[in-house]
Amino acid sequence: MPTEPPSTENDSCGCDSIPASAASLAPLASALEALRAHCILMEVENIPVSEASGRVLAEDVLAQLDVPPADNSQMDGYCARVADIGDGCWLPISQRIAAGYAPQPLGHKSCGRLFTGAEIPDGADVVIMQEEVTLRDGSDGTPEAWLPGPRAQGDNIRARGRDVVSGNRLLAAGMRLDAAALGLLGGQGLSNVTVRRKVRVALFATGDELIEPGQPLARGQIYNSNRVMLSQMLNDFGADVVIAPLKVADTFEATRDALASAADQVDLIVTCGGVSVGEEDHVRPAIESLGSIDLWRLAIKPGKPLALGRIDTLTGNAIRVVGLPGNPVSSWVGAWLFLRPLLGEMTDCHALRELPRLNVRAAFSAKTAIRQDHLRVRLAPGRDGQLEAHAFPDQNSAVLSSCAGAEALAIIPPESRVAAGDSVECLWLTH
Ligand SMILES: Nc1nc2c(c(=O)[nH]1)N[C@H]1C(S)=C(S)[C@@H](COP(=O)(O)OP(=O)(O)OC[C@H]3O[C@@H](n4cnc5c(N)ncnc54)[C@H](O)[C@@H]3O)O[C@H]1N2
Numbered sequence: 001m002p003t004e005p006p007s008t009e010n011d012s013c014g015c016d017s018i019p020a021s022a023a024s025l026a027p028l029a030s031a032l033e034a035l036r037a038h039c040i041l042m043e044v045e046n047i048p049v050s051e052a053s054g055r056v057l058a059e060d061v062l063a064q065l066d067v068p069p070a071d072n073s074q075m076d077g078y079c080a081r082v083a084d085i086g087d088g089c090w091l092p093i094s095q096r097i098a099a100g101y102a103p104q105p106l107g108h109k110s111c112g113r114l115f116t117g118a119e120i121p122d123g124a125d126v127v128i129m130q131e132e133v134t135l136r137d138g139s140d141g142t143p144e145a146w147l148p149g150p151r152a153q154g155d156n157i158r159a160r161g162r163d164v165v166s167g168n169r170l171l172a173a174g175m176r177l178d179a180a181a182l183g184l185l186g187g188q189g190l191s192n193v194t195v196r197r198k199v200r201v202a203l204f205a206t207g208d209e210l211i212e213p214g215q216p217l218a219r220g221q222i223y224n225s226n227r228v229m230l231s232q233m234l235n236d237f238g239a240d241v242v243i244a245p246l247k248v249a250d251t252f253e254a255t256r257d258a259l260a261s262a263a264d265q266v267d268l269i270v271t272c273g274g275v276s277v278g279e280e281d282h283v284r285p286a287i288e289s290l291g292s293i294d295l296w297r298l299a300i301k302p303g304k305p306l307a308l309g310r311i312d313t314l315t316g317n318a319i320r321v322v323g324l325p326g327n328p329v330s331s332w333v334g335a336w337l338f339l340r341p342l343l344g345e346m347t348d349c350h351a352l353r354e355l356p357r358l359n360v361r362a363a364f365s366a367k368t369a370i371r372q373d374h375l376r377v378r379l380a381p382g383r384d385g386q387l388e389a390h391a392f393p394d395q396n397s398a399v400l401s402s403c404a405g406a407e408a409l410a411i412i413p414p415e416s417r418v419a420a421g422d423s424v425e426c427l428w429l430t431h
């Protein structure tokens with residue numbers, strides 16, 4: 001049954017009751033453009049391959065070796081010449097080759113016993129798995145094998161260079177190294193690799209109501225869920241969170257001082273909360289007092305009050321500040337929509353720059369006003385096998401349960417309607 005999230009026409013956080021014309025809210029595309037402008041690129045560093053998981057490759061890596069370096073067997077069995085086997089014949093076993101040992105050239109009209117991974121001797125052009133082979137002692141006591149035929153040349157042989165050919169590009173610059181990529185580097189005998197330095201991030205949660213998990217909760221307080229969540233997301237996107245105080249007090253001075261001292265130590269500042277219009281919202285004025293605001297208030301839901309700014313540092317550079325709204329869902333969606341591409345830009349990583357898009361069938365209905373909505377959905381095949389997006393039932397920007405386990409964000413453009421069964425574009429949430 002299609003699920004119907006609350007209409008997105010009325011703002012779930014109540015903020016569409018405030019007059020906000022489309023003209024006063026910047027579209028998502030201009031925010032992404034502002035993010036890309038003034039981006040600093042991380043320098044390169046050479047690090048051990050064993051520590052390079054998740055790092056972004058700074059330069060192409062060319063293969064220096066064929067992998068495998070020689071033809072080898074992909075089965076435990078017997079190697080021989082196709083021409084000698086014909087329609088099947090008994091051949092004396094002239095040598096035994098285990099993986100790791102150099103074989104002798106294969107003698108005329110003989111076969112070799114060998115094991116998976118063993119190098120194929122010169123002269124042999126086929127391997128027959130041992131389950132198909134019968135053994136006996138020959139008239140002079142030499143063991144013989146019955147090799148059934150006919151056989152095709154190359155059967156059960158992994159040719160030299162099948163995986164990697166020396167001189168070819170092994171891995172492309174801009175790739176985020178996963179376990180398999182580390183394996184390819186290791187397979188070349190490389191112990192070090194040149195990657196982009198990790199982006200150092202300061203993460204500030206603001207709000208006097210916040211208290212750390214593990215502490216007793218007093219009236220008026222809530223646990224700080226965003227700090228642990230955003231910290232993990234930044235890590236997942238390849239950054240290093242180096243400053244993350246429990247919280248920053250809700251005053252202009254405390255906010256300004258926290259931002260100013262972090263600006264000289266990190267490459268990026270992320271704040272959460274305090275970007276809206278109340279007297280307790282000090283992030284925007286604090287950024288303005290130390291640098292400039294590029295953009296504030298977007299035509300997106302959730303995440304309307306998001307602020308993008310820059311702070312001048314002692315070195316004369318301006319570092320980027322992303323002010324995420326405090327509502328947990330607004331922070332979480334903002335991290336996917338803005339922090340991920342920004343970190344991709346700063347590390348020149350293609351995969352992080354843009355979330356993959358896919359069109360699936362909506363299993364929900366929705367309508368929007370002036371803001372583009374980003375519904376949290378699960379993806380599952382429908383009865384006909386076609387992929388469907390199932391929206392979490394409560395899409396309020398304070399309902400973090402709509403994010404845990406979400407696999408995609410369904411994009412509902414401004415001033416539009418989606419009915420169950422319509423095709424809907426989704427951003428696939430992958431690290
Ligand atoms: N008069 C108006 N009020 C609001 C508007 C508006 O346009 N006019 N916009 C609303 C929208 S939309 C959003 S989103 C929020 C964002 O406001 P802030 O970024 O200033 O966030 P806070 O007020 O600090 O917090 C909002 C909400 O989230 C809770 N919160 C904050 N930080 C955390 C945290 N680290 N962990 C868990 N929960 C957190 C906080 O207690 C509030 O409930 O503003 C609307 N208001």
Ligand code: MOO
Nearest residue numbers: 302303304330397
């Ligand atoms: O919906 Mo707010 O609650 O724009 O992020």
